[in-house]
Amino acid sequence: MRVLVTGAAGFVGSHLCEALAGRGDDVVGVDCFTPYYERARKEANLLELRELPNVELIEGDLRTGDVAAWLANVDVVYHQAAQPGVRLSWSDGFATYVEHNVLATQRLLEAARVQPAPPRVVYASSSSVYGNQPRYPTVESDLPAPHSPYGVTKLAAEHLCLLYSANYGLPTVSLRYFTVFGPRQRPDMSIHRLCESALDGHPFPRYGDGTQVREFTFIADIVAGNLAAGTVDVAPGTVVNLAGGGEITLNDLIDLVGELAGRAVPVEQQPAMPGDSQRNGGATDRATEVLGWEPQVSLRDGIVAQLAWHRSLKR
Numbered sequence: 001m002r003v004l005v006t007g008a009a010g011f012v013g014s015h016l017c018e019a020l021a022g023r024g025d026d027v028v029g030v031d032c033f034t035p036y037y038e039r040a041r042k043e044a045n046l047l048e049l050r051e052l053p054n055v056e057l058i059e060g061d062l063r064t065g066d067v068a069a070w071l072a073n074v075d076v077v078y079h080q081a082a083q084p085g086v087r088l089s090w091s092d093g094f095a096t097y098v099e100h101n102v103l104a105t106q107r108l109l110e111a112a113r114v115q116p117a118p119p120r121v122v123y124a125s126s127s128s129v130y131g132n133q134p135r136y137p138t139v140e141s142d143l144p145a146p147h148s149p150y151g152v153t154k155l156a157a158e159h160l161c162l163l164y165s166a167n168y169g170l171p172t173v174s175l176r177y178f179t180v181f182g183p184r185q186r187p188d189m190s191i192h193r194l195c196e197s198a199l200d201g202h203p204f205p206r207y208g209d210g211t212q213v214r215e216f217t218f219i220a221d222i223v224a225g226n227l228a229a230g231t232v233d234v235a236p237g238t239v240v241n242l243a244g245g246g247e248i249t250l251n252d253l254i255d256l257v258g259e260l261a262g263r264a265v266p267v268e269q270q271p272a273m274p275g276d277s278q279r280n281g282g283a284t285d286r287a288t289e290v291l292g293w294e295p296q297v298s299l300r301d302g303i304v305a306q307l308a309w310h311r312s313l314k315r
């Protein structure tokens, strides 16, 4: 199988490339190294991949690059490239989100549909498309109502996947990830910052009162969901939640990371941030039904693995 992974140097993309290469696929990885966080971290993510003979890494931008050439003879595209993060998506920042999340996805889908044998496109969508819902856990048929400009762009790209399916029969699958964590997690994400605070002793800025509820999904489970979505027989345009099982408040998460790190996390109170939803939590019945997927790694075990990674960076 020949596969294209966009956003290959990122947190999810680099793990996915390793899994795909490990099972023997020919992997083409594309990334343009956006400056959202340091290039050095992304280069570190790629260290093992650069040694593998069945991996080709291309520095290229989906907004401008020769996407058709990257797609030649590709069977499955795993589209991870995006401008992530809620906070910068307001104000002037929005244009960057539209470009990397909407325009880039449209270019990819357009190039995919005109291939002699159009590939399947597995799209990394997000629980942020739900916003604040009247009932939880959310199911895929709930009316999406993003609470941030970032969520709007992730939903727009999901709709693009749906309409390329409906109009051209392009086989797309959208996976709505519920906050992903584990080794290599992006430095802006809460568990990353909590682990660093616990290990270094500097304060963790807690936005809001800490009662917001989140569901976290371990990176290996996200990779497994992608592998299933790329191979099992699913209807074009399918949308599936990938949620780790079990919700937790931010306050309880702060305590859990402190307990597992062996040192309480010092907290610095900050006002709530616009765009942060009060709750996220997703049902995984559809993932089980159509992908045969269930989360395997608990939050506790996953944080232990992530803490080990943070410690390894400090040696």
Ligand SMILES: NC(=O)c1ccc[n+]([C@@H]2O[C@H](COP(=O)([O-])OP(=O)(O)OC[C@H]3O[C@@H](n4cnc5c(N)ncnc54)[C@H](O)[C@@H]3O)[C@@H](O)[C@H]2O)c1
Residues within 6 Å of the ligand: 006, 007, 008, 009, 010, 011, 012, 013, 030, 031, 032, 033, 034, 036, 042, 060, 061, 062, 063, 079, 080, 081, 082, 083, 084, 099, 100, 104, 124, 125, 126, 127, 154, 176, 177, 178, 179, 180, 181, 186
């Ligand atoms: N990490 C999470 O908790 C989470 C949750 C929900 C959805 N997602 C989605 O999963 C995907 C991966 O997220 P991540 O946490 O690995 O982010 P990341 O920032 O670590 O990785 C994304 C990568 O895409 C690259 N990229 C961005 N725009 C590009 C473009 N135009 N052309 C080529 N490369 C480009 C970036 O340089 C980056 O390396 C994203 O689509 C994100 O929206 C992530």
